[in-house]
Amino acid sequence: MAGGEGDVKLLGLRLSPFVARVRMALDTKGVRYEYVEEDLAAKSSLLLASNPVHRKVPVLIHAGRPVCESLVILHYVDEAWPGARERAAARFWAAYVDGELFPAWGRVMMAATEEERAERAGEAAGMVARLEEAFAGCSDGGDAVGYLDLVLGSNLFWFEAPRRLLGVRLIDKGRTPLLAAWAVRFGEAAAANGMVTDALVDMAVEHAKKLRAAAMAAGK
Structure with a gap:
């Protein structure tokens, strides 16, 4: 404590x-x-x-x-409660996750056509690729959990929604192996601590499904 x-x-x-x-x-x-x-x-x-x-x-x-x-x-x-060493770069990329990457997730989910979805998924993939390049220097990477780990990691259960509903992987081991390996480690740790459960992931997917259905109905 x-x-x-x-x-x-x-x-x-x-x-x-x-x-x-x-x-x-x-x-x-x-x-x-x-x-x-x-x-x-x-x-x-x-x-x-x-x-x-x-x-x-x-x-x-x-x-x-x-x-x-x-x-x-x-x-x-x-x-x-001092402990972990933070860097300005980590704060910059944390703001990038909130200000650009997570909104890009929303644009993928709300795309009305397959063509629009593919375009927006490509944009999101480019954002993740840029984050991959910066991640090695900003994340604590191993067992330690730093500032950027927390900001990106808290979104992982939401990133499951486009994979299940649309077949779109925002973090893919073929394109971003560093982030993909990190996401597995972080997800396992979060699950072990009771922070992310299968039930919570299912709730996120169902909520995203409702948002998408409402957006599709409004666009008709």
Whole structure:
């Protein structure tokens, strides 16, 4: 257990990759915390008081002080419970994952035609290839889990949706062997810690299926 926690509480949603990365960070640091699952259709008074502007998860509450937004929380966790060495490059690529790669996942899922899907899948593959080139220097790679590992790893169970529904692999061992090998290791560790279960992956796939169906219906 890391020292000096005080009272630590995390408000979250199991299906959120942004919540997952915070939980992984806390677990990696050995921080004891209380996890509170939120219902975003009926948000708790604690969530509304802790994040009154955006009213969303995750929210980390440490010694009575709320910290909002997943990347901000990861910075806070690393400073409050020091351990792993972070680099500016890792933060740049973490922002790349959130700002470009994950939206590219959405564009693949919402493509209306096979031609459009193939084009968008190619764009996403190019993004993953660029990340592969940078990953060796930014990820801790082995048993240690660093900042970029958490940001990308928390999205892995969502990346299963295009594979199951559309046959599109965003991380493919033929194109990006380094990332593919890392994804297997990270996924096994997350599953062993109870962070990613088959049931959670199934929930993500079903949710993505509903989003896709709604998008297709709206496009008619």
